[in-house]
Amino acid sequence: MQDFSFTRRGLLAGGAALLAAPALAQTFPDRPIRLVIPFPAGGPTDVYARFYSERMTRELGQPVVTENRGGAGGAIGAMEVARARPDGHTLLFGTASTHALYNLVTRQPQYDAAKDFVAVATLGGGPLCWLAHPGQPATLAAFLTAARGANPPLAYGSPGTGTLMHLATEILKRESGATSLSHIPYRGAAPAMNDLLAGTLALAVNTLGAGLPLHQSGRARMLAVASNARAPQAPDVPTAAEALGRPGFTAVLWHAVFAPPGLPAPVLARLSQATNAALADAAFRTSLAAAGIEPAAPGTPESAAAYIAAEQDRYRPIVEAIRPELEG
Template identity: 75%
Template sequence: MPGCDVLSRRGLLAAGGTLLAAPAIGQDAYPSRPLRLVIPFPAGGPTDVYARFYSERLSRELGQPVVTENRGGAGGAIGSLEVARARPDGLTLLFGTASTHALYPLVTRQPQFDVAKDFIAVAEIGGGPLAWVANPSQPATLAAFMAAARSAQPHLSYGSPGTGTLMHLATELMKQRAGGVPLTHVPYRGAAPAMNDVVGGTIALGVNTFGAALPLHQGGRARMLGVATPQRHPRAPDIPTVAEALNLPGFQAVLWHAVFVPPGTPPAIVARLSQATNTMLADPAFRAALDGAGIVASEPGTPASAAAFIAAETERYRPIVEAIRPELDS
C-alpha cells in the first residue's frame, strides 16, 4: 500500500543491504526433506491466511513440501516456543507476527523467550492494516460510535484476538488518543470468534485486518468504520481512515509478519531461506495475489534488516504497553 509508513520504513531498512545474494555453500543439500511452518495462532485468522500463501510459494522455491501447522495458545507463545526449541536444521520455521515478536516481550512480565536470542529472523514480509467493524445496529460512523460509547451504560464492548495482541493495543491507543473513550475490552482466542460475536451483536465493535473485515462489510453483516492506514484503502474508498474519522493525525497500525528459525541455524541455510523469500516478494504475481487478500507485501530485504525492523517496532509500542500496564497485569 503506497504511503504505509510501517511498511515503507521496512523498505528503507533494507535499502543498504544486498537483497538477493546468498552463499552457495550448503544450498545443494538444503533442503533434503519437507519443511514445517508453525503458525502460532488458530486456523482461520489473518496470520493463517498469509502463512498459507507463503508456504505454498516457498515450497515451489525450495522444491520441497512446506507443511503448515497451527499451534495456537498463550498469545502465540506456545507455537513460538516450539520453534525456538526445535532442531536448528532449517526444517522448522515460525510464521511470527507483531504480536509474538514485538509485543510479547513488552506485555509479558516474565517472557518465556527472548526474541533476539531465541530466534534468527529470516525476513519481515509485510501484513495487513487493521480495521474496526461494528454490528450494523451501532452508529454508522466511527466518530458517532465513539460519541455513543462515551455515554453508554453499561459501557460498550469491543473484541480483540487476545490481551496484548496488536489489535488490542491499537484499539487502546485509539481510545487513548480519542480522549479516553470508555470501551470495555473482551479478549478472544483468535480474530474469527471475535468477529462472529460482532456479527451476532454480543459485542459492539471488533478489530481485525482489513482483508478479513472487508467481506463482512461488503456482505452487510458488519459495518467497517475505519482503517488504520495513512490514506483510504483503494479497495474500500468509501471507508475513512481512523486518522480522518477521529482527527488523529498519523494514526496507523499494521499486523506485520516475519519468518524465523531456531538459534544455531547455519548462516547458509538462513541465507537460502532469505533468498527464496526475496524471490517471491519481488514477484508481481505473488504480490497481486496477496493484495487480493488485503495483504501488503514488504520489499525484499535481509535477515539483518528484518531484525532491525522488529527491534524498532518493539520500541514503537513500548509507551502504549506502559500506559495500559494495569489491565495487562490484572
C-alpha cells in the same frame, strides 16, 4: 521445571553450525522444510503461511510443509522452533504477537523473542479495522464522540487482552480522547464478531481480511482501516489516519519468518533471497491482496530485525499504561 534456556543452547549449536556452513550452503535445502505456524488452522496467520509455503516451495525446489502448533498464544510453536536444529529446515511463521508483544505482555515469558531466534524476513500482514453494528454512528469520528458521552459506556470487543487488536484500540482511545470506551476481551475474534452482529456489542476490532465480507454484505460497517492507504477492496472506508486526523496511525498484524539461533549465514542468505523473490512476484502479491493481506517490500534480515525492534518500542508505552489490566 522445564528448562527454556534457549540462548545458551543456541550458542553451542551455532558453533557446530559454523563448522558445517560451507556444506550446508552447497546443499540447502536438501529435504523438505518444516514451517511451523504457532496458531490453529483457519486464522489470518494460517492463510498467509500457506500462501508463503506454496511460493517458497517453487523458489527453493523442496516442499515447504506447514504444521500448525497452536497453544499458549503462539508460545508452544515458537519454543519448538527455538529448540530445533539451526540448519534452515525448521522455520517459524511468527507474528506481531509472538515477536513484538510476547515479551511485553507475558508475566513469565518462556523465550526471548530477540535472542532466541534469527529473523529471516518480514512479510507484511493484515491491517486492523474497526467494525461497528449498523445501528451505531456511521464514521469513526462520530462513534468516538458518542463514546465520550455514553452512559452506560460503549464497549468494544477484541480477541483477547494483550492482543495487537486490544493494544491498537487502546492507543486509538487515548489519541482520540474516548477513554471511556470500555474493553471486552473475548476468547478469539469469532465470538466478538458474533456479538457485534447480534447488536450486543457496539464495536469490534479485527483484520481487514476478516472484516471485508461483513462490510461488503452490510451486516457490519467498517469505520476505518489502519493501513497506510485505503484498501482497494473497500475504497469507501477511510484509513484510521484520515478518520482521526492523525497522520501515520497504522496497525498491522504483521508476519515474519524466523529460524533457530545459530543459523549459518549462507543459509540465511538463501532463505532471504527466496523470500524476496516471492515478495516481488506480482501474482503472489495479487493473491495476498485478495485475502486482505498487505505484503511487505523485499528486505534483508537486518531490516527485519530492526522493524521488529521498532514495533516492540512502539507498543511498550501502551503496555505499561494498561499493565494493571494485563495482570488483573
